[in-house]
Amino acid sequence: MSNDDLRVSADRVLARLVGDATGTARLREDQWRAVEALVADRRRALVVQRTGWGKSAVYFVATALLRERGAGPTVIVSPLLALMRNQVDAAARAGIHARTINSANTEEWDTIQGEVAAGEVDVLLVSPERLNNPDFRDQVLPKLAASTGLLVVDEAHCISDWGHDFRPDYRRLRTMLADLPPGVPVLATTATANARVTADVAEQLGTGGREAGGATDGSRALVLRGPLDRESLSLSVLRLPDAAHRLGWLADQLDALPGSGIIYTLTVAAAEEVTAYLRRCGHTVASYTGRTENADRQQAEEDLLANRVKALVATSALGMGFDKPDLGFVVHLGSPSSPIAYYQQVGRAGRGVEHAEVLLLPGREDEAIWQYFASLAFPTEEQVRRTLEVLTAAGGPMSLPAIEPQVDLRRSRLEIMLKVLDVDGAVRRVRGGWAATGQAWGYDAERYARVAQQRAAEQQAMRDYATSTGCRMEFLRRQLDDEAAAPCGRCDNCAGPRFTAEVSDASLAAARGELGRPGVEVEPRRMWPTGLPAVGIDLRGRIPAGEQAAPGRALGRLSDIGWGNRLRPLLSAQAPDGPVPDDVADAVVTVLADWAKGPGGWASGAADAPARPVGVVTLPSLTRPRLIQSLGERIAAIGRMPLLGAVAYTAEAQDIRLPRSNSAQRLRALHGALTISESLSAALAEAAGPVLLIDDLTDSGWTLAVAARLLRKAGARGVYPLVLAVQG
Structure with missing residues (x-):
């Protein structure tokens, strides 16, 4: 078949893919170059093009043409379930039978593998994590490599540890590439790769380096790198005084934003806070995070696609692969640490509409969150x-x-x-x-030091983006080494601000009430970590009920945009030790009162309500002893309970520094490090009831668990942990 005939066939497949009954749809020249390289020349191609350029059209059209010529199925390595679901639906429109193997459908794997072996599957989407699953790697992957007609690596920047979203599982592609028979084409695609990432991905894929626009000869890979402007996007930055103003602004302006969209947050806790607040304000929104159950994620995606919700409030779990062409806006409540990641996330908007709003609302908690993830x-x-x-x-x-x-x-x-x-x-x-x-x-x-320096440079770039007086789209394009970068004429710096910083009194009050509402449940540890006997600690299985802490309470999470902003400076390593501030102590009292009267509280009046605490015990601290002691004294005085004493460090553990690592390591450090004095034991026996256990911060929960076990063994009828903050 001549290339002219091949082009006709390719456009016919495209028409089916996009639902064009008139048959007038045509691949653009740059898309056709990629299809031609894959189908006619059986070459490897690296495509770095903006979101919405049509990368999926290239590999679906190529798949249909290769299958017509007797090639095996296309294997697409794809990072997220959202992308997989979109791709399966898109393939079906072109008459392409697509199936997916991922962690959410393990019960279908055998059936799907049988369909692949029988030649019934045109496209198999595989998550990168499967590539190094022993059974899949040893039993399935060799057969796939031998029969694959086209290998597609989507979101290929994940291969590079210079990329903003490096994923080690992607590196297993080297094995599959090495096992591919000669002449099997390979397509790698991404929208977010600067020159360094492009070169690194090309090298790792075995495609060789190449400047934008082509290759030196037919034996080298084709690298198609296009301009990264997004003509539909209008970028803005709006600085507001605090988290309450940002939430209030969202409540006031959300309905005025075009269509439906995504509100990105930096943490799961923030996503849940924002979702709860906006719902209370009457907005139809849904939360989408790494903690969201798969079924709920799928429902949220479907609701946004069908415009049944105004927005998904999402973490980066929705960062790649969600395809809604008419997405009207993307708002970031907090700044990502990388301009490349930011470009990718805002690229979800405006793919099929003429205008979409993109707004960054930076917060003062952003840098603390960056530092945490950098750790x-x-x-x-x-x-x-x-x-x-x-x-x-x-x-x-x-x-x-x-x-x-x-x-x-x-x-x-x-x-x-x-x-x-x-x-x-x-x-x-x-x-x-x-x-x-x-x-x-x-x-x-x-190399690791250079990567860390690169991350630091990216963080500085995001600070610069937020304060820049120049074109914002040009700034992002230059961060991606787009040589065609030029002023866009659409952003707030080019065309003038489109948003006011005004927030209604009602929304601001409601936001302050939401963010100021103290209280987070602290779930107790119920099982010992596995493997402790191997390091000389004879603890295993379930913690006996008589040695467990009860569910506790914290004032807030450090990752909250409400109380987290107040607690982070108070509990930072650089903060001086001192008495608990009045506002914090008053909020803890509110938490205690709500806890007592709430469901399951000792003052709830329920028939099975636990006993009221009869005393207060504090936990030792090498860094904040005055803070914890004063908090214990305040709680004891207000609750009209005795301060029974403090759990103490043993003489051998005076200089203990608990590792911020895994549970087993924390238990190993804590084992034998805490003790109950004779005076505290006597006080517990005399009190004859449950106690409040006071601490400043809980991370893994193991310090509370070990202390509670000692207190229960010493005679406490129950232990109710009460802490200022939960890490994370």
Whole structure:
């Protein structure tokens, strides 16, 4: 078939894909170049084009043409379920049968694999996490690699640790690329890659480097990098005095924003706060975060697609792949730490409409949140070496819970580190967990330092974006190394402000009431971490009911945009120790009163209500002893209860510094570190009832659990934790 005939066939598939009954739809020239490279030349192509350019049209059209020529199914590696669901629906419009394998449909895997083997599937969407699932990697992936007609790597910036959303699982694509038969085309796509990320992705895909616009010869990959302007987007920044003004502004202006859209927050807690407030103000919104159940996520997506909600209040869990062409606005309540991530998220809007509003409402809590996420960077060499030593000594597979007691890392960081080590060949994921390979491995400290410097530069760029007096779209495009960047004429700096900072008195009062409402439940620990006996601690299974803490309360979360903003400075490492401030103490009293009278509270009047606390006990602190002591005294005085005393550190643990890592490591540090004095034991026996346990901050909950266990064993009839803040 000539290329002219191929073009006719390609446009026919496009018409089906976009629902064009007239058959007049045509691929743009840049889209056609990519399709031609994949189908006619069987080349590898890297496409870096703005959101809405039509990358999915390229791989669906190419799939249909390759399948007509007898090629095997297209495999699309796709990062998020939202994208997968959109892609399956889009493929169906073009008569392409698409299926997906991901963590949400494990019960269908066998059926889907059978359909693939029978040639009934045209497109198989696979989450990157599946690439290193032992069964999938060893049993399914080799067969897929042997039969694949086209490999598509969507959101390919995830491959690069220079990218804003690096995912180690994506690096497993090297294995699949190496196993592809000669002549199988590969398409990598992204909308958010600067020149460095583009070069890194190209190198890792085995495509070789290339300047924008083409390749040196037919044996090299085609790199299509286009201008990144989004003509439909009008960018603005609005600085408001505090979180209450930002929430109040949203309540006043949400209905005036065009169509339906997305409100991004930086944390799960903020998303839940904003959703609750906007609903109380009468707005139809839904929350979408990493904690949202899969069924609820899918319902939220469907409600937004059908315009049944005005907005989704979302974290970056909705950052990639959600396809709603008529999305009318994106508002960020808090600034992302990367202009590249910001460009990607705002790119959800305005894909199929002439005008969409994009607004950034920065907050003073943003930088504290950036610092927290920066603390989750790749571990130190000492931590990595320790992990390799543990795996080597084991002589066989170890699960994450088995590794944790011996490695000072949170589970999420431990798992990411192991994935990187797997790609580097130092460990391998197998049935039963992870195993050392014995291969030599070097810690690339220089590279990790450069990545950290890059992250710091990105944060500064976001500060500059928020304060810039120049064109905002041009600023973002230059951050993505778009050589065609020029003033857009549409943003608030080019065309003048479109939003006023005014907030109605009613909305501001309601927002202050919402953010000022204190009280967060603190769920007690009920199970000991696994693996403790391996490090000499004979605790396992369920914590006996008679040794558990009861559900407790905190004034707020540090990630809240309400009380979090008040508590972060008070509890920061740099804050001086001192008596509890009056406003904080008064709020804790409100929490205590609401707790007592609420469902399950001791003053609720319920037949099964727990007993009223009869005394106050404080937890020791090496950094804030005056704060905790004064809080205990205030609560005791107001509640007309005795301050019975304090749990103490043992002599051997006077200088304890609890690791901010996994549960097993915290238990290991706490084991034997706390003690109950004879005087406190006597006071507990005399009080003969439950006690309030006072602390400043709870993170993992294990300090409260260990202290509660000691108090219960010493005679306390119950332990009710009451803390100022919950970490996270």
